[in-house]
Amino acid sequence: MTRTIIAIAGASASGKSLFTQTIYNELINELESGAIAIIEEDAYYKDQSHLPFEHRTQTNYDHPDAFEHDLLRSHLEQLRLGNQVEVPTYDYAQHTRSSETRTVTPAKILIIEGILLLSDPALSEEFDIKVFIDTPLDICLLRRMQRDIEQRGRSLPSVVEQYQATVRPMFYQFIEPSKHNADLVVTRGGMNRVAIDIIKSKIKYLLQE
Numbered sequence: 001m002t003r004t005i006i007a008i009a010g011a012s013a014s015g016k017s018l019f020t021q022t023i024y025n026e027l028i029n030e031l032e033s034g035a036i037a038i039i040e041e042d043a044y045y046k047d048q049s050h051l052p053f054e055h056r057t058q059t060n061y062d063h064p065d066a067f068e069h070d071l072l073r074s075h076l077e078q079l080r081l082g083n084q085v086e087v088p089t090y091d092y093a094q095h096t097r098s099s100e101t102r103t104v105t106p107a108k109i110l111i112i113e114g115i116l117l118l119s120d121p122a123l124s125e126e127f128d129i130k131v132f133i134d135t136p137l138d139i140c141l142l143r144r145m146q147r148d149i150e151q152r153g154r155s156l157p158s159v160v161e162q163y164q165a166t167v168r169p170m171f172y173q174f175i176e177p178s179k180h181n182a183d184l185v186v187t188r189g190g191m192n193r194v195a196i197d198i199i200k201s202k203i204k205y206l207l208q209e
């Protein structure tokens with residue numbers, strides 16, 4: 001069976017999750033169960049449970065070294081071979097992996113979303129379709145402030161400090177240049193109806209093959 005892996009990359013809070021989730025939600029009722037699966041790159045942040053909490057707050061979470069991309073690659077390869085995998089789950093408030101894992105079964109279409117997917121050449125080789133969500137950075141910052149305070153247990157000063165220290169510089173060093181590795185660049189983030197419909201049509205076409 002041919003399986004297709006679609007990568008959705010872009011800045012933090014650019015709308016990657018919304019874009020991915022919208023495609024999934026709009027297709028899921030029309031398709032056989034198990035036709036599509038989603039994985040988040042964030043699930044592959046390195047486990048830091050051996051480090052004190054204060055130490056974990058100092059990690060640069062926007063640098064490729066923060067991720068276990070080798071594990072992600074091996075999981076993608078296993079899924080492509082038709083084997084299920086145990087995907088880690090991540091706790092942003094604790095800055096480390098949770099004890100549970102999530103079983104992901106091999107689907108014909110696998111969508112993966114995350115900030116640094118297209119900046120790692122070895123990882124990029126795993127993707128059949130590469131999409132970059134291109135949202136202005138000031139919009140991303142506003143969305144991130146709101147989301148991190150409401151959903152990720154952060155304070156306003158900590159969001160501002162982290163943004164200046166790592167999020168913004170790493171965006172320019174790694175994420176923005178990776179846009180050139182994309183097949184499709186999607187403006188206006190997670191609500192670009194034309195882009196969502198194009199990806200949906202491509203998925204439906206691939207599922208008919």
Ligand SMILES: Nc1ncnc2c1ncn2[C@@H]1O[C@H](COP(=O)(O)OP(=O)(O)O)[C@@H](O)[C@H]1O
Nearest residue numbers: 011012013014015016017018143188189190191
């Ligand atoms: N086009 C958009 N218009 C308004 N809000 C958006 C848009 N795209 C994303 N959001 C909101 O911004 C926040 C971050 O979006 P999300 O999809 O989680 O970003 P990412 O996965 O890239 O970090 C979420 O609260 C989401 O609902």
Ligand SMILES: Nc1ccn([C@@H]2O[C@H](COP(=O)(O)O)[C@@H](O)[C@H]2O)c(=O)n1
Nearest residue numbers: 011012013042061062092095096115167
């Ligand atoms: N402990 C952590 C781990 C990650 N982050 C930030 O998450 C961002 C990536 O996730 P998105 O959903 O926003 O794409 C990344 O920019 C990290 O800075 C964190 O703050 N704490």
